[in-house]
Amino acid sequence: MTTLLWGVDAAAAENCQSLRERSAGQQVISIHCGGAPSATVDADGRLWAAFVQDKHVYVTRSDDNGVTYTTPVRVNSEPEDTEYNGENRPKILVAEDGTVLLSWTTKTSPNFTGEIRFTRSTDAGKTFEPPRTMNDDGLMTGHRFDSLFLTASGKLYLTWIDKRDLDASAARGETYPGAAIYYTISDDLGASFTPNFRVSHNSCECCRIAMAPHGDDEVAILWRQIYDEHIRDHAIAVLGAQGEVSGLTRATVDDWFIDACPHHGPTMVQAAQPGQYHISWFSDGNLHSGIHYGRHDMATGTTENIIQVDGTPGAGHPFLARDDNTLYMVWKGFDGMASQLQLMRSQDDGATWSAPQTLYNTERASDHPLLVTAPHGVFLSWSSEEFGYLFTEIGSDEKQ
Amino acid sequence: MKSNRVISATATLCLGLLMSAAALADSIQPLGTGTFTELKAGFEGKPFVVSLWSVDCLPCRVELELLGELKKEDPEFPLLLISTDAIEKREEAVYILEEYGLETIPSWMFADAFIERLRFSIDPTWHGELPRSYFYAADHSFKAHSGILTEEKLKEFFPR
Numbered sequence: 001m002t003t004l005l006w007g008v009d010a011a012a013a014e015n016c017q018s019l020r021e022r023s024a025g026q027q028v029i030s031i032h033c034g035g036a037p038s039a040t041v042d043a044d045g046r047l048w049a050a051f052v053q054d055k056h057v058y059v060t061r062s063d064d065n066g067v068t069y070t071t072p073v074r075v076n077s078e079p080e081d082t083e084y085n086g087e088n089r090p091k092i093l094v095a096e097d098g099t100v101l102l103s104w105t106t107k108t109s110p111n112f113t114g115e116i117r118f119t120r121s122t123d124a125g126k127t128f129e130p131p132r133t134m135n136d137d138g139l140m141t142g143h144r145f146d147s148l149f150l151t152a153s154g155k156l157y158l159t160w161i162d163k164r165d166l167d168a169s170a171a172r173g174e175t176y177p178g179a180a181i182y183y184t185i186s187d188d189l190g191a192s193f194t195p196n197f198r199v200s201h202n203s204c205e206c207c208r209i210a211m212a213p214h215g216d217d218e219v220a221i222l223w224r225q226i227y228d229e230h231i232r233d234h235a236i237a238v239l240g241a242q243g244e245v246s247g248l249t250r251a252t253v254d255d256w257f258i259d260a261c262p263h264h265g266p267t268m269v270q271a272a273q274p275g276q277y278h279i280s281w282f283s284d285g286n287l288h289s290g291i292h293y294g295r296h297d298m299a300t301g302t303t304e305n306i307i308q309v310d311g312t313p314g315a316g317h318p319f320l321a322r323d324d325n326t327l328y329m330v331w332k333g334f335d336g337m338a339s340q341l342q343l344m345r346s347q348d349d350g351a352t353w354s355a356p357q358t359l360y361n362t363e364r365a366s367d368h369p370l371l372v373t374a375p376h377g378v379f380l381s382w383s384s385e386e387f388g389y390l391f392t393e394i395g396s397d398e399k400q
Numbered sequence: 401m402k403s404n405r406v407i408s409a410t411a412t413l414c415l416g417l418l419m420s421a422a423a424l425a426d427s428i429q430p431l432g433t434g435t436f437t438e439l440k441a442g443f444e445g446k447p448f449v450v451s452l453w454s455v456d457c458l459p460c461r462v463e464l465e466l467l468g469e470l471k472k473e474d475p476e477f478p479l480l481l482i483s484t485d486a487i488e489k490r491e492e493a494v495y496i497l498e499e500y501g502l503e504t505i506p507s508w509m510f511a512d513a514f515i516e517r518l519r520f521s522i523d524p525t526w527h528g529e530l531p532r533s534y535f536y537a538a539d540h541s542f543k544a545h546s547g548i549l550t551e552e553k554l555k556e557f558f559p560r
Contacts, residue, residue, distance in 0.1 A: 110492045112458055205458055259547035260529045261457045284527055284546070313525045314516055334516040336524065365513035385513065 015388035029072050031060050032388035036089035039381040041374035043096050050092040055079035057090045066391030075128045081107040086368035087208045087263050091148040099189045100125045103148045114144040116160045120190040136196045137164045149211040149219050155241050157219045159183035159209055178202045178226040185241050197243035202226045208265030214238045222268045232256050249301040254285030269322045275299050278350050280318040291318050295350050321371035323378045326396040330369040338363045362386045426494045430487050430511030433521045448478035450534040454485050455492045457530040459548045468500030481507045
């Protein structure tokens with residue numbers, strides 16, 4: 001587990017192409033080659049990342065903030081048609097006691113069916129338990145776009161988009177716009193889970209779900225929801241540890257009339273004031289078009305201080321993080337030739353923002369950007385053909 | 401709902417069956433950054449319709465069903481299909497196109513991992529939502545539509 005790939009010191013500027021060129025035809029399993037990586041930082045400040053390659057989920061660790069990585073450990077011994085794209089990627093968390101927690105979606109047919117998979121490692125990532133299917137309906141239908149969150153009190157929440165109610169409606173000859181949101185909870189770090197609970201009917205079918213803490217035990221989630229059968233804006237709700245759903249309300253009113261898959265999920269972090277959330281989302285609605293930011297208040301059920309972040313047609317996929325007094329947002333722009341990795345900061349809880357700053361510019365393919373909040377700072381987690389996988393600290397100071 | 405019936409009828413088929421579709425010939429070609437301009441040139445002075453879809457897009461199946469029926473009624477209808485999936489997924493795409501009798505019509509799939517650039521080459525103002533369709537008049541002025549195409553919309557945008 002501590003041997004480096006090829007015995008090479010995988011520098012930060014590494015990419016898959018250079019690794020392959022040096023591999024002399026051997027298969028390269030690396031975070032720089034794998035699909036749709038995601039990352040987390042454990043209590044000791046070590047980086048853990050999960051990615052998909054050749055129908056397997058892999059986990060690798062870096063003890064030097066992404067300069068070198070351990071040899072990736074294969075998580076699922078049996079190959080699975082694991083989803084890996086900007087909106088749907090394996091999720092990884094590490095609990096305070098070192099338990100490594102993973103979820104992902106496995107496709108089970110070409111017709112949007114899938115299963116929500118979960119596994120964990122209780123030996124510091126050396127081995128993983130056989131993956132379990134978390135949707136408990138036993139149906140060959142859609143269960144996709146999983147999101148995983150561990151509360152400060154140690155409650156593990158797993159939520160996803162589920163089509164069991166769509167199937168039931170279809171069997172009764174009734175129409176059912178979209179899908180539903182379901183979740184399950186574990187209070188023993190994934191040893192066991194509750195039955196599945198429904199959060200909401202009529203969600204959009206194809207956008208990631210954002211999660212953030214709500215108190216010590218609960219989570220708030222934000223997702224794209226269908227209103228009036230054709231409007232795809234956003235809803236927010238609080239999920240409780242016993243399956244109770246509260247505060248379900250509309251979070252964005254963009255009036256995006258569309259019977260289509262936007263493939264564009266929102267992002268959310270807790271604000272300094274309890275019960276308030278910083279949210280960012282994409283819409284092409286009549287009221288809001290482009291990437292927007294706003295602050296949602298659970299008590300009043302309103303989103304205020306809404307600003308347009310980037311209205312250019314190629315801009316999308318915002319991601320938020322908060323660290324002490326600074327709020328960070330990254331997203332991707334596109335100018336016709338190249339993608340720009342954009343960053344802006346707010347020092348006053350989202351009231352005003354710095355001018356966008358371009359961190360990277362690439363004329364090759366790249367993933368959606370993610371931000372990881374660690375005890376020692378906020379880091380960009382981003383995969384691209386040109387730069388490989390980057391895990392780079394983003395300072396709170398504009399000049400950095 | 402008709403579309404749900406169609407989808408649930410096929411949902412019981414497994415990926416194993418999908419692989420058997422690979423052996424069949426298909427009409428799918430790779431779409432690079434210059435391809436769309438070439439396609440338009442091929443229709444110089446003529447009207448045509450472009451439908452963009454992906455294997456992961458449920459509303460696209462409803463549109464493909466409509467387009468399949470349309471092509472059955474009118475085999476000469478000038479329709480181009482572009483899947484925004486990587487061309488490596490062509491077996492899956494062919495399997496789906498066969499469901500709707502569309503496997504023999506001119507079809508393209510994204511053949512560059514830099515999808516933002518491919519999208520831009522089709523339409524700089526498109527955000528990537530699917531299904532997305534374009535209605536080109538003979539002078540190649542065009543209208544764009546996001547979301548499922550209905551017969552009414554098709555008639556409105558592309559009177560024949």
